[in-house]
Amino acid sequence: MNRPRVELAFDRRFATLRILALAGVLVGYSLLLQRPSGARDWGLAAAGLVLCLVAGRWVFGALLAQSGLLVVAHALGSDTVSSLKVLAAVTLFELAVQQSGRRLAAGATVLALTIAVNRFEELPGGSLPVLYKMCIVAGAPLLMGSYVRVTRDAALQAREYANQQELRAEQRLLAARAAERTTIARELHDLVAHHVSSMVLRVGVARHVTATAGTTATTDPRITEVLDDLHASAGAALTDLRRLVTVLRAPDRTNPDIGSLVAPGALLAALGSVVEHSRQTGLTVTACVDPLVARLDAVRGLAVLRLAQEGLANAAKHGGPGARAELAVRVVEDVVHVTVHDDGAGKTRTPAPGPSGHGLIGMRERVDLLGGRLDVGPAAQGWRLSAELPSLGSHMEPQL
Incomplete structure (x- = not known):
């Protein structure tokens, strides 16, 4: 079953490609829209990009490191805080796409607390704005990533179920065909092969009687020739019928020397x-x-x-x-x-x-x-x- 391209974009195998695409976007943003003002900002931006690349392989550790880097950048008053927030939010999204459970909850909690620490001076008066920022930076990526993961897993289960149903249908079809072949083989053996075998025996008796009569009377050689030909043809037909019955009963386990009508x-x-x-x-x-x-x-x-x-x-x-x-x-x-x-x-x-x-x-x-x-x-x-x-x-x- 073919998978939609959108689903492939969030496959676990392509996590590194997604991170690289994000890194390219942020590099363009840093070079074209908001260039770092000094060596310190360039260093913070470079550290963020390195952590972004690392997230393709160690996403949980990269998220924790990005959260710490975000605290440092805010304490130094760097202009790269906004870009680092985006990096951390996308890394949390990637973690939610790949994993669930305690590690995801811990990563989201660490990032939310990072936002709270950076806005600590606004508390308690600015509690609502701080909570809103925490929801935007940590909550939204968590929900979107979890939704993508659940949808992807559901699609995978649906494909596996469809494959199982297809396999069962194929097995039922094979079983029906096997039963049909067995029925045909039984009829061939019980009816056709039985009568042909009887013909072979009777022609053999006729040949014997004709040969015995030939010792005391003149026998037309054409009669003997016809009986010999009839006996050979009936014997060949009986052999083919037996081979056909063998093939019908066990086509996969048939000896090639026996089951093949033409060697x-x-x-x-x-x-x-x-x-x-x-x-x-x-x-x-x-x-x-x-x-x-x-x-x-x-x-x-x-x-x-x-x-x-x-x-x-x-x-x-x-x-x-x-x-x-x-x-x-x-x-x-x-x-x-x-x-x-x-x-x-x-x-x-x-x-x-x-x-x-x-x-x-x-x-x-x-x-x-x-x-x-x-x-x-x-x-x-x-x-x-x-x-x-x-x-x-x-x-x-x-x-x-």
Whole structure:
């Protein structure tokens, strides 16, 4: 929380600066308006300025010394009495700003008694004028300094309270997010992961049965190839789900080798796996991947991988038989460009029956989260996905 400049002017750290500013004003007053008439007055003025400078560090002792100097100056009939009164009053103000309690009461009492001693010859007849001077010289600085101190301390307490409230709100938000992540992780484990695990087991049984049947009958090798691919894909999906559940449950205590869906430096291999899997579905894929993507941070690396997966999956699903697709991932001036373009959209791409998926929504949310841009739609021939993930300079790992 930003502090007002007026409050900073009365901060304890800037006491010396305040004293120096006052000393500069008094030097100007002594040189321009009321010059000391002799060496004695110059000496008293110089002593007052030295005590003024000392007040920045030892304010209580400086106030006591200034009170004594004021008595001496008045006894000698010096013209610097008025200036020394101002110095003493400002020093008392500084003491009230910095401290409270006995030292402040003692300093104010000493200065008030100094005024009374200097006007002792006017007592008792001039009691009211003397009391008035005591209030002006000692009472007013005491009240103003105490007010500044109380106001400053109240503002400090208010800021500390606001910071505590902000911290508590942040902790509540983190706790709510943790509870939400735990709920999502539980649902993923109990529902999705359970069914995927069952699929893996059933496909494994089918592979075993097919292999056993192959010893007594002729088995189409394409069936075996499809079952092998399905088993591998389901197993990879189950591994990713388990990693995701681990990340959701304990994102801060997750082992990087387990919790990261894309290990550092493994993005190139992961993209190659995505391309190979798309080719196994019958899609002809041409891939051009910049080696610099291997240096991306984990968040952007995962975003690039998911964009490539979704784009090629859509091309395989909607591009039609014999469709061709191009995947390009480039790093240009610290900006990652991901492009997926297929040429079969114009003939066979039709809306799938039933509810629409969330792939496009998820891609947009992922790109928006990174401050990027995503364009998806029909091209001159086929369908095109184009994404940009900017501001990578500060997130790329140093090249070895």
